Amino acid sequence: MSVDKTIEMTGAQLLCETLVRNGVDVMFGIPGGTVMPFYHAMFEYRDRLRHILCRHEQGAGHAAEGYARVTGRIGVCIGTSGPGSTNLVTAIADAWMDSTPILAITGQVMGHLIGTDAFQETDITGITLPITKHNYLVRRAEDIPAVVTEAICLALDGRTGPVHVDITKDAQQERCVADFGVIDEIRVQAKGHSQASARQCGYSIYKSLQSHATYSTNKPSSTPTSPSDLKREYADKDNNPWSSISEMLSDAEKPLIMAGNGVIMSEASGELLELAELLDIPVTTTLHGLGSFPQSHRLSLGMPGMHGWVHVNKAIQECDVLLCVGARFEDRVTGKVSTFAPNAKVIHIDIDKSELNKLVKAAIAVKCDARIALRELIKASAGRKRNKRDQWHDKIALIKREQLPRQAYMNRNRTSSLMPHDVYDGFNELFTQCDNYRVVTDVGQHQMWAAQLIHWSKPKTHITSGGAGTMGFSVPAAMGIAVAYPQDTVWVICGDGGFQMMNQELATMKQENITNVKIAIVNNGYLGMVRQWQELFEGKRYSNTPLSSPDFSMLAKAYGAVGIVVEDKTQVAGALSCALEYDGVVVIDFRVEQEANVFPMVPQGSSIGAMITGKESKVMESQYERNDETQNKVYPKESEVFHEV
Amino acid sequence: MKYKIVALLHDRPGVLNRVGGVFRRRNINIDSVIVVKTSQPNVSKMMLEVDADRVDLVVNQLEKLIDVFEVQSYSELDSEEKLSTINWCQADGVA
Numbered sequence: 001m002s003v004d005k006t007i008e009m010t011g012a013q014l015l016c017e018t019l020v021r022n023g024v025d026v027m028f029g030i031p032g033g034t035v036m037p038f039y040h041a042m043f044e045y046r047d048r049l050r051h052i053l054c055r056h057e058q059g060a061g062h063a064a065e066g067y068a069r070v071t072g073r074i075g076v077c078i079g080t081s082g083p084g085s086t087n088l089v090t091a092i093a094d095a096w097m098d099s100t101p102i103l104a105i106t107g108q109v110m111g112h113l114i115g116t117d118a119f120q121e122t123d124i125t126g127i128t129l130p131i132t133k134h135n136y137l138v139r140r141a142e143d144i145p146a147v148v149t150e151a152i153c154l155a156l157d158g159r160t161g162p163v164h165v166d167i168t169k170d171a172q173q174e175r176c177v178a179d180f181g182v183i184d185e186i187r188v189q190a191k192g193h194s195q196a197s198a199r200q201c202g203y204s205i206y207k208s209l210q211s212h213a214t215y216s217t218n219k220p221s222s223t224p225t226s227p228s229d230l231k232r233e234y235a236d237k238d239n240n241p242w243s244s245i246s247e248m249l250s251d252a253e254k255p256l257i258m259a260g261n262g263v264i265m266s267e268a269s270g271e272l273l274e275l276a277e278l279l280d281i282p283v284t285t286t287l288h289g290l291g292s293f294p295q296s297h298r299l300s301l302g303m304p305g306m307h308g309w310v311h312v313n314k315a316i317q318e319c320d321v322l323l324c325v326g327a328r329f330e331d332r333v334t335g336k337v338s339t340f341a342p343n344a345k346v347i348h349i350d351i352d353k354s355e356l357n358k359l360v361k362a363a364i365a366v367k368c369d370a371r372i373a374l375r376e377l378i379k380a381s382a383g384r385k386r387n388k389r390d391q392w393h394d395k396i397a398l399i400k401r402e403q404l405p406r407q408a409y410m411n412r413n414r415t416s417s418l419m420p421h422d423v424y425d426g427f428n429e430l431f432t433q434c435d436n437y438r439v440v441t442d443v444g445q446h447q448m449w450a451a452q453l454i455h456w457s458k459p460k461t462h463i464t465s466g467g468a469g470t471m472g473f474s475v476p477a478a479m480g481i482a483v484a485y486p487q488d489t490v491w492v493i494c495g496d497g498g499f500q501m502m503n504q505e506l507a508t509m510k511q512e513n514i515t516n517v518k519i520a521i522v523n524n525g526y527l528g529m530v531r532q533w534q535e536l537f538e539g540k541r542y543s544n545t546p547l548s549s550p551d552f553s554m555l556a557k558a559y560g561a562v563g564i565v566v567e568d569k570t571q572v573a574g575a576l577s578c579a580l581e582y583d584g585v586v587v588i589d590f591r592v593e594q595e596a597n598v599f600p601m602v603p604q605g606s607s608i609g610a611m612i613t614g615k616e617s618k619v620m621e622s623q624y625e626r627n628d629e630t631q632n633k634v635y636p637k638e639s640e641v642f643h644e645v
Numbered sequence: 646m647k648y649k650i651v652a653l654l655h656d657r658p659g660v661l662n663r664v665g666g667v668f669r670r671r672n673i674n675i676d677s678v679i680v681v682k683t684s685q686p687n688v689s690k691m692m693l694e695v696d697a698d699r700v701d702l703v704v705n706q707l708e709k710l711i712d713v714f715e716v717q718s719y720s721e722l723d724s725e726e727k728l729s730t731i732n733w734c735q736a737d738g739v740a
Contacts (some may be wrong), residue, residue, distance in 0.1 A: 125659070126662070129659075129662065129663060129666060130666055130670060132714075133709075134710075134711050137659075352709075353705055353708070354702070354705035354706055354708070354709055357701075358705075451655070481728075562659060
């Protein structure tokens with residue numbers, strides 16, 4: 001490394017070298033005027049840095065997200081200045097909402113042109129400011145190693161998330177003496193920080209790394225952060241909350257665990273299972289938590305929230321202690337938050353302090369990594385005497401037995417020869433026979449059906465755009481996953497609307513020889529979820545939701561993939577196994593019943609105790625109101641549509 | 646409720662924008678703001694007054710900004726004694 005210090009390099013070469021030294025080996029992007037020096041240098045690094053040439057920067061961003069979500073490593077996406085960088089914005093926002101660690105690198109116009117409305121100039125750091133953990137505008141080549149290294153460390157630390165680095169073209173062209181010592185320095189500090197403080201303190205260490213990232217020549221001699229920043233912080237000011245949490249859980253009559261993305265990100269599924277079994281507590285997993293707890297397990301309940309099962313939402317409303325790990329009480333989970341879990345003492349464990357007591361007031365709130373927290377809880381709970389839970393389990397089981405058959409597609413009402421649930425039955429059948437699968441869903445009805453109906457059993461097999469709800473996410477994200485795990489079969493389940501937003505990435509897959517992506521389009525000829533809302537709440541006024549599509553099988557063929565059309569239930573299994581066996585991208589067009597709905601459903605703004613369980617059903621009366629605010633008056637408008645369950 | 650917020654910031658371009666954005670997003674008006682240099686290089690001190698609810702959430706968000714080193718908030722309910730510790734002229738320290 002000492003040799004390197006004497007080498008003069010361009011900023012672009014420094015950038016490549018820095019990425020390689022930080023363990024990056026694949027990037028997704030599109031070249032353009034202001035990143036041309038970077039792409040010029042990248043050519044020398046093509047044996048170490050694989051670049052996937054996408055067709056749209058948003059696709060590059062989602063691909064980086066997919067890569068990061070399954071590997072836990074940094075996903076890198078690249079765009080040029082102006083439109084190239086604004087096209088990345090949706091993907092960055094998506095990563096921000098779902099805490100996905102990506103590094104967005106964009107080119108910027110020459111330093112002297114910034115602020116002059118130069119060709120393809122956009123104030124992109126101004127735009128990404130509220131949707132990144134941090135962003136940087138780099139104007140000097142010599143700052144690149146430190147800034148990029150810090151950006152990567154920052155993206156991956158604490159609550160992971162997107163970081164954006166905007167680099168002027170002249171900084172990429174400028175030659176300077178390479179100093180890579182700073183890379184190791186930052187990485188050692190970041191690593192030391194992660195280990196020493198056990199990932200419990202967010203990313204405060206980066207405040208002490210500022211000196212590396214500042215553009216000022218006047219570097220501070222001492223770190224401005226006090227060591228007290230690194231001490232464990234518990235909202236209840238209790239230095240050891242574990243025994244009191246364990247006691248609460250053990251003594252509870254009706255406890256419940258809610259697990260979210262945090263459990264998957266910190267790879268704590270084993271610990272979650274151990275704790276649930278140890279204390280005999282049922283587990284519900286949020287949309288992003290799906291897969292963190294095997295759904296075949298007797299303690300598994302399924303997904304809560306707007307499209308959660310009735311027994312799950314009822315369990316939440318009835319439980320007396322709710323342990324929430326790595327989830328953040330989004331409105332799609334809580335419904336009307338003032339009525340959420342009214343009987344429960346909430347214990348909230350999250351790596352991000354700002355999530356604690358943000359929406360739901362916690363009896364005990366702990367800022368901690370999920371795996372560390374669960375391990376501590378297992379330790380604190382071992383040998384502890386606990387309450388009997390049989391009645392609680394029986395009660396949930398009874399609601400499940402009563403409600404499940406009433407829930408629309410569970411009773412197999414057939415209105416056409418191919419219903420959406422036939423497709424999911426096919427997947428469940430398929431997944432019992434193969435092991436190496438990942439499922440990426442898009443956004444809409446098919447996403448909720450997948451979340452409800454597929455038997456999730458392993459972490460990182462369910463990848464979706466949850467927080468931002470970005471239609472078009474699935475196809476490019478699957479491409480990123482396919483690059484990360486070429487031996488896995490990556491299944492895309494998407495709608496006809498979402499597929500058409502990002503299907504151009506099929507061309508990327510062809511060019512890059514990515515063959516392990518199989519796409520199942522649940523094609524109902526509508527922007528289905530919006531249509532469902534229009535049907536239920538807006539008197540069936542289908543304003544701009546009917547959607548015409550090209551012949552997807554022919555489109556697939558045009559992209560060098562194989563297209564299959566399925567119009568009958570009997571063809572589902574055959575089509576799926578055919579797609580699995582074929583060595584190449586396959587697009588299956590499942591032409592399903594057009595007006596099938598996702599049930600159960602909690603109307604927006606209602607308590608999760610008030611659910612619509614089917615087209616013919618009434619909103620189940622919520623008995624859980626804890627204040628006398630009138631129920632949402634808008635929904636449902638057409639009360640005659642519903643009848644008493 | 647009226648709050649006074651005192652923060653130590655990294656003294657570099659764009660930081661005021663980052664801090665201001667946290668308030669803007671939540672539709673909180675900044676009634677008054679002062680930013681001064683401190684004796685530490687690259688560290689500035691900001692003092693601002695807002696009239697808002699749930700300022701704790703804003704403070705949590707401010708703490709997440711990597712350009713913010715330290716934040717302290719004081720509400721009008723705090724004791725005279727505590728409030729009197731805020732030294733608007735003394736540049737160093739959040740109290």
